[in-house]
Amino acid sequence: MAAAAFLLPAGGLGAASRGLAAARPQTAIRSAFTPGLFAAARPMRAASSALMMATSTYKVVVLGGGNAAGYVAKSLVEASPDTSLCIVGREEVLPYERPALSKAFLFADPPARLPGFHTSVGGGGVRQDAAWYADAGVDVKLSTEVTGVDVTTKTLTTAAGDTVVAEDALIIATGAAPIALTKTPGWGLDGVYTLRENAEGLRLYDALQAAKGEPVVVVGGGYIGMEVAAAAATVGCQVKMIYPDKHMMPRLFTPEIASHYEKYYTDKGIELLYDGRLCEEILGDDEGKVRGVVMCKDGEKTEVAAKVVVVGVGARANTQLFDGAVEMEAGGIKVNGSLESSAAGVYAIGDVATFPLAMTGGMTRMEHVQNARETAAHAVASILGKSSGDYDYLPYFYSRVFDLGWKFYGRNEGTSVTVGNLKDGLASVWVDDGKAVGVFMEGGSDADTAAMVALARNCPAVDVGALKAATSAAELLAACA
Numbered sequence: 001m002a003a004a005a006f007l008l009p010a011g012g013l014g015a016a017s018r019g020l021a022a023a024r025p026q027t028a029i030r031s032a033f034t035p036g037l038f039a040a041a042r043p044m045r046a047a048s049s050a051l052m053m054a055t056s057t058y059k060v061v062v063l064g065g066g067n068a069a070g071y072v073a074k075s076l077v078e079a080s081p082d083t084s085l086c087i088v089g090r091e092e093v094l095p096y097e098r099p100a101l102s103k104a105f106l107f108a109d110p111p112a113r114l115p116g117f118h119t120s121v122g123g124g125g126v127r128q129d130a131a132w133y134a135d136a137g138v139d140v141k142l143s144t145e146v147t148g149v150d151v152t153t154k155t156l157t158t159a160a161g162d163t164v165v166a167e168d169a170l171i172i173a174t175g176a177a178p179i180a181l182t183k184t185p186g187w188g189l190d191g192v193y194t195l196r197e198n199a200e201g202l203r204l205y206d207a208l209q210a211a212k213g214e215p216v217v218v219v220g221g222g223y224i225g226m227e228v229a230a231a232a233a234t235v236g237c238q239v240k241m242i243y244p245d246k247h248m249m250p251r252l253f254t255p256e257i258a259s260h261y262e263k264y265y266t267d268k269g270i271e272l273l274y275d276g277r278l279c280e281e282i283l284g285d286d287e288g289k290v291r292g293v294v295m296c297k298d299g300e301k302t303e304v305a306a307k308v309v310v311v312g313v314g315a316r317a318n319t320q321l322f323d324g325a326v327e328m329e330a331g332g333i334k335v336n337g338s339l340e341s342s343a344a345g346v347y348a349i350g351d352v353a354t355f356p357l358a359m360t361g362g363m364t365r366m367e368h369v370q371n372a373r374e375t376a377a378h379a380v381a382s383i384l385g386k387s388s389g390d391y392d393y394l395p396y397f398y399s400r401v402f403d404l405g406w407k408f409y410g411r412n413e414g415t416s417v418t419v420g421n422l423k424d425g426l427a428s429v430w431v432d433d434g435k436a437v438g439v440f441m442e443g444g445s446d447a448d449t450a451a452m453v454a455l456a457r458n459c460p461a462v463d464v465g466a467l468k469a470a471t472s473a474a475e476l477l478a479a480c481a
């Protein structure tokens, strides 16, 4: 079914169409029904004056309609179906598994498209499409920008002037936004892309299709840079990656791990321009379209041609609405082990939350989908009084590029031992204070994944000499058992 069939209006879908008296929010109609396609589905609001604002009240309200929000709906509907829930989000589509955007969404034929990857398919749950939300009685206000928040009364104000009140709990799930190179000349040119939301993904897909056989520059050598470069090369673009680090994915990969992927990328025809190289300027033609970038290293400038420039240089948590209203830490909203912020009844989950990592005691913020899923479930349990303790997250990262796919569990601290190669299996184990604390593996079976989880959870004492003697990824894992 076409994605357009699932576009919901800013007025939302769910409460008005579900007929669940117990779960129905109290809607004080003071306002206009927000313009949209679903006027017929919202007769109460449609009947109101076009000049008035609406106030809706729910037990639980989620601000942000992304990955984590979808898992809040899943958990709350499973655990307490009569608790009224509203999700308010800026995007025009229902919550989805965001990692899809830089993978089969960009290169597959046919490409992955909504509604195929709505939450919670990535976490092994059902696909929560429009019918699911309607059946569950969850109100989702799409295309709705929240412009103000009162954390004391747990009230959201939308750009249209409507208010949404959370009686019991407000969950902040605003995620993060790509860092924009606004100070780089040429940033606003036609042909410069970032990738975070479905609409951006659709635009980038079209741009890559139109750039088959033509030069594409990807700025950044992290997650997004690696995945987008691989997708663009698969589409048939001539890809160059520009990043200042000595290796790809420096936050996680050791130089040894990175070198395997770097060779794979260059074998696929991707040119790597790295080690101190920065994109200093984006160049445009007379029509305002991108024609290249100026790359700089040690003061030496080089022009690199590009029909498309994709910038993936990291993200910042969307905390702006809460400046001064709740405590912040490490660039995110500080929460406790229940995921509750410094404002009572206000929770933060997913990319925007800085939470205590139980295994180390330190505060951390994680921009990874598994954390979005698990914080959502934990916040719901906390709100319902069903949590069995503090949030206890095992850091887990994964990525897929070309026909490769890696996973990492635990902490990448201490020294590391790497064994194998991309074809036969590549694995690394990090050893800190005599204990295995983190493990990376390219490929691997379900049994390997179970072994990786056990290792990262149990942190067994290991003999580095024995690890170094391993001749394969399987032997390396076995030496940690």
Ligand SMILES: Cc1cc2nc3c(=O)[nH]c(=O)nc-3n(C[C@H](O)[C@H](O)[C@H](O)COP(=O)(O)OP(=O)(O)OC[C@H]3O[C@@H](n4cnc5c(N)ncnc54)[C@H](O)[C@@H]3O)c2cc1C
Pocket (backbone or CB within 6 Å): 063, 064, 065, 066, 067, 068, 069, 088, 089, 090, 091, 097, 098, 099, 100, 101, 102, 144, 145, 146, 147, 173, 174, 175, 176, 195, 196, 197, 223, 224, 318, 321, 349, 350, 351, 352, 366, 367, 368, 369, 370, 372, 396, 397, 398, 399, 400
């Ligand atoms: C292209 C891409 C690929 C990724 N790949 C991987 C991967 O392979 N593995 C992995 O572990 N992680 C990956 N991630 C990270 C993962 O997607 C995020 O960790 C996850 O989406 C976080 O969920 P979230 O709900 O916190 O934020 P999001 O999913 O970003 O949702 C936040 C939502 O809030 C909305 N919002 C923000 N402010 C407002 C406002 N004021 N009013 C209304 N709505 C608002 C946004 O529009 C957005 O819809 C990827 C991310 C991207 C962008």
